[in-house]
Amino acid sequence: MGTATARRVALVAGGFSTDEDGLLDDWLLTHARNPRPKVCFVPTASGDAPAYTDRFLHAFTPRDCEPSVLPLFRRELDDESLRTFLLGQDVVYVGGGNTANLLAVWRAHGVDRLLREAHAHGTLLCGISAGANCWADGSHTDSFGPLTYLQDGLGLLPGSVCPHYDSEPGRRTSYRHAVASGMLPAGWAVEDGVGALFTDGHLEEAVTRSREARLYRVRADAHDQVHEEALPCRLLSN
Template sequence: MDRTILAISGGGFSEEDQAYIDEYLLKIPRKQEPLKIAFIATASNDAQGYIDKFYKAFKNEQSSHLTINDFDSPHIQEIVNDLDIVYVGGGNTQYMLEIWKKTGFDVVLSNAYQKGVILAGISAGAMCWFETCFSEKNEEEFGEFEGLGLLKGSLCPHYNDKERRIAFDHWASTQKNSTLYTLLDNENLHFINEKLVAKIIT
């Protein structure tokens, strides 16, 4: 079974109605509709407004969401394995990964990915799949931290943002023999079995 990741830089349901990249995502699974899709809003600390937008955008699918408290469920692995798509929202990447690793949800996602559950995400939910993340540590500085390592290298979303671009380019100059991706807000990457198969411009 193919392993699939869709890395979304910007846009999506949180910023636009009937976003093309979300429609693209729903066409990836070769299954009957409605699809089982769950939203993970850890990076925004489970912001209710963000979750509400997800349900509005995916109202025609079999939609659900998983909060930080749900990660402690003894059945969390089977719940995630039963999904067609996991959609990870944006926000604080470092905070999200710390929560996932503390609760073991990082392993849950990795296991589900190996079983063919499609992983998708925007911004923080795009860069987290890579070996290394370079993102905000706080309001004043950027830093490097470990990602989930499902994909080689590192990804910089929102590359059109000047401050982020300068910081990432400086960090990238120190990375030897590493695969680095930079995406403007309207650019997205589709990976199958850890290989880039498409760059989608919306």
């Protein structure tokens, strides 16, 4: 019998979007299935913002990989070509922006279905902010203006995700309340500078580019009291 394909998701709280040192992106590429991986950036959550795409290409073109971009607001590929393209990627890297809009646009184009298929065949799915939220069952988001919960996602990572846990006012309190009230399931709160890799839904590795940044497991007990567990993170260095 053959070995089952590992299904992997990574939460990237930084990378080329915000950081100059490239540590999180370098770490991410070490987990690609090929030594010179094909890496596709999906900027849907930002409305395919040109400046965001340029930042990705500027960061990844010099690296030992094959970078590409998937635009959907001015889509260029038919259904068959889109499937071939996405299933041929080693890494799909989703940018930040509006999580709710991202999910809606993906479903309109069938990208959600194709990403599930790619995930099942070993493509590493990852992203920052909205690009981290989208893989879970639910997430903490500002998609609707004020911070709130979103009981929606692709469900490839069990539980919920909260990005920017330490850097945006109100995030911690609001996410803890959502978990305590049952509006969101137990999940992962990610401080800026952290990377977390999950294989088949289980945490495999957590890293950080900052000694202070942490990944937290947040859950409620039978009495609706929230428990927050800081998990060990390996410090990345140049």
